[in-house]
Amino acid sequence: MERVAVLGAGSWGTTFAKVLADAGTDVVLWARRPEVADAIDGSRVNADYLPGVVLPENLSATSDAGKALAGAQAVVLAVPSQTLRGNLTAWRDRLPADATLVSLAKGVELGTLKRMSEVIREVASVPEDRVAVVSGPNLAKEIAAGQPTATVIACTDHDRAVDLQHACSTPYFRPYTNVDVVGCELGGACKNVIALACGMAAGLGFGDNTVASIITRGLAETARLGEELGADPLTFAGLAGLGDLVATCASPLSRNRTFGERLGRGDTLAQAQEAAHGQVAEGVKSCSSIRELAERLGVDMPITEGVHRVCHEGLDPRVLTAALLGRERKAERE
Structure with a gap:
């Protein structure tokens, strides 16, 4: 080439x-x-x-x-x-x-x-x-x-x-x-949404345990969506899944993580967008389309649902945290 x-x-x-x-x-x-x-x-x-x-x-x-x-x-x-x-x-x-x-x-x-x-x-x-x-x-x-x-x-x-x-x-x-084009694309799309949630947690003052928990459960809901669409489950354990997810959720260079952190500190969506100086946080829009896709397929994606509600329905990130922790208890691999 x-x-x-x-x-x-x-x-x-x-x-x-x-x-x-x-x-x-x-x-x-x-x-x-x-x-x-x-x-x-x-x-x-x-x-x-x-x-x-x-x-x-x-x-x-x-x-x-x-x-x-x-x-x-x-x-x-x-x-x-x-x-x-x-x-x-x-x-x-x-x-x-x-x-x-x-x-x-x-x-x-x-x-x-x-x-x-x-x-x-x-x-x-x-x-x-x-x-x-x-x-x-x-x-x-x-x-x-x-x-x-x-x-x-x-x-x-x-x-x-x-x-x-x-x-x-x-x-x-x-x-x-x-x-596995499907798995690689879903990993790349969903990680932006999970990074917003990690940023919100950091903005609220929560530490590494919280972020690690969001990353892990975010990977689980991404894999559920991927399975429904025919992706190879092993893709989500690789660079396009876990690798991309960790980098985007943990790094201050990540636009989605930084955007979410501003929301967690109390900025409105408009204020966070203004602070981004034209840089696009893809997860802000993708959270809505991924949420709709999951609903259409009957896939449970509570973190994605919560991020959508914070970004587009005015939900307080503190309420999102309480809602996620208050979900019904179940086996990890159910």
């Missing part, structure tokens, strides 16, 4: 573009704002999202999607989950034939309740074996700084996953392959 287009120049899109370039792949990064693309080409830095990180010479930037897509063997979609459909609709006629479409977005679409790979397949009219997803403990600033991490590239076509694996393997970024 010699040339890859990355559409979306936020922190994770820019970081993944850097990983690809460091692995020796030529990369064109599309930025929505021309001034961001010009700054990247001129200074080799995306100052808005990764200040101080020098980008490789084999990474170029443009605000022209057609120019970015021309000749690309893979197209990496690095836009927020709830904007994926609209953006991809604008790009689909320019997608190169047989290019692998790669989702970095982690969420479930509001309204349709589709996973990101399902949105891509529907909008781009491509078979499932052309769509891959990337998931794992992927805190952008640490990876951009060259700190070691691992990730999962999931695709039903194992050969495509291997091609992507080779295209983004570096001394600091170790990708594994997986064919």
